[in-house]
Amino acid sequence: PQFACLVGEPGIGKSRLVAEVLARARERGARVLVGxxxxxxxxxxxxxxxxxxEGLGGAVPTAVGGDPESERFAAWERICRQVLDxxxxxxxxxxxxDLQWADPSSLxxxxxxxxxxxxxxLLLIVTMRTHAERDGAVAETLEALARRHAASVALTGLTAEETGQVLAALSSQPVAAATAEAMRERTEGNPFFVVEYARLLGEAGADVALEPPTAVTDVVRRRLAAVPDSTLDVLRHAAVVGRRFDLATVVSSTGLSDLTVLDRLEPATAAGMLRDEGDDRFRFSHALVRDAVYATLSPSRRQRMHARIAEALGTDRRASRRIAEIARHWADAGEDHAAQAWTSAYRAALDAQRRHGHDEAAELLRLALTRIDLDPDATLSDRYELLLARADATRWAARWDDLTDAVEEAITVADEIGDPELLARAAVATTRGALWQSRTFGETKETVVGAQRRALDALPAGDSALRCxxxxxxxxxxYYTATESECQLLVSEGLEMARRLGDDALLMEMCSAAFLAVxxxxxxxxRLELADEAVAIAQRLRDARGEAMARAQRAAVHGELGHVEDLERDLAEAGRLA
Incomplete structure (x- = not known):
């Protein structure tokens, strides 16, 4: 397999170059797919x-209700296997x-x-903007490509001579060398910007090209002024939908017939501001065009249009696949639609979790939390459930600071409600399902510890899964502040309670949790005894997630004890189960 990374600023020609490569590959008998x-x-x-x-005749795997982390890994493996097969x-x-816009799961x-x-x-080509952020998941992905010795191609701008050739070809008039040089300096040779100026040059004459440098957005706005008002009105609806839009959504938003909308989009398509991608799908030729159109709307009108589009998308036959998009539109629709915003964002987050998109779910829940404060009918219990869901999403996304923030806020809300069970659920959220210590070295979260102690005092006496x-x-x-004897006492009491309750699933989870505490x-x-017990229970319950975790813990002990063969066996089996 070969890998290549094509880097350049927006409009430099990355997509066009890739299109040419794909065309030649297709001519030589290769199968070509684009994401x-x-x-x-x-x-x-x-x-x-x-x-x-979809081009391979397959589909993205969906979750079936098991361990999110294991299912996410399995989904990645199935996707890669389809490609390699x-x-x-x-x-x-x-x-x-446009790798810079990829979601964490895609990366x-x-x-x-x-x-x-x-x-x-296999030849895999990625394109990316030159100045895009290169931290986090993007940095890890670029590192992975580098390890495969991916060919890196950095595109630069047109020369003054090439700029002059483009200007002359598109404006249908001779272009002086000084004009070409001035335009080259103004645009840094960016082909998109050069093309935009060339079109303006053809419409307004040579003097425009010699004007002092102006932002390309001004060029786009001038071109927008040349389209009919009826076209601009439809473009505004399209811009609210996004960079890409479909005919049906714009028809619903405008209240016009599909043929009328198509007629009104034609001038923009002819002017190069829109591209018809077929199947009633369109996209703005550049983000600058969409942004310039969107900027012509007042805030109040934007909110109303976002609401109309959210309603239109909700009735679309593909609504189940667009729930995150619907949630974003409700979120931008203003305070009057706060209830729709946070509830739809919550549903979209749950859907993202099922699709192994834990980072996406966390962000959607963050959005929901910003909107629930604007809903006068929302209850503290509603906010609590959002916080607990965000804690779950951030845990699986390994965003520990966000996890702690969500848990601490959930504790505060549970205290306001005055429900010890809610307090307990929030207080244990940082350690549930953990394979490693949830705190950095030497750290203790007194907020969480205090909540756990209050919950233990407030819960009904006697055995219960929550108390355990x-x-x-x-x-x-x-772990880092109490004496070992205190931790051992808590573990012993918890394990004895789990055994008295006779709940194998609970006991398995507690064995793994106790492993970390001691x-x-x-x-x-x-710890070897605890891991052995957890493995045995998991096998009896046919719990692949639980067995994988217990085997990983047991492998760590085998490593400490020098049991190399046992270590390798457990790691191999844990990997297979995962």
């Missing part, structure tokens, strides 16, 4: 890979456009493909 990362915040997780898999049958070229699939693609006639979980969670939270070099034998 485009979307700038629109409503795009679902794995959006570019969805297009690739196709490359075995026929030379395959896959292009992922994860790309990293996984870099790791597992050992054979097959609290005891061992408290031992984990106190982790010291001198407790290897105790």
């Amino acid at each position: 485009r990362c979307s700038q629109d915040s409503g795009a679902p997780p794995l959006w570019p890979w969805e297009a690739v898999l 196709a490359a075995d049958e026929q030379p395959l070229v896959v292009a992922l456009d 994860g699939v790309l990293r996984h493909l870099c790791a597992v693609a050992d054979e097959g006639r 979980t609290l005891l061992i969670s408290l031992a984990n939270e106190l 982790w010291h070099p001198w407790t290897a034998v105790q």
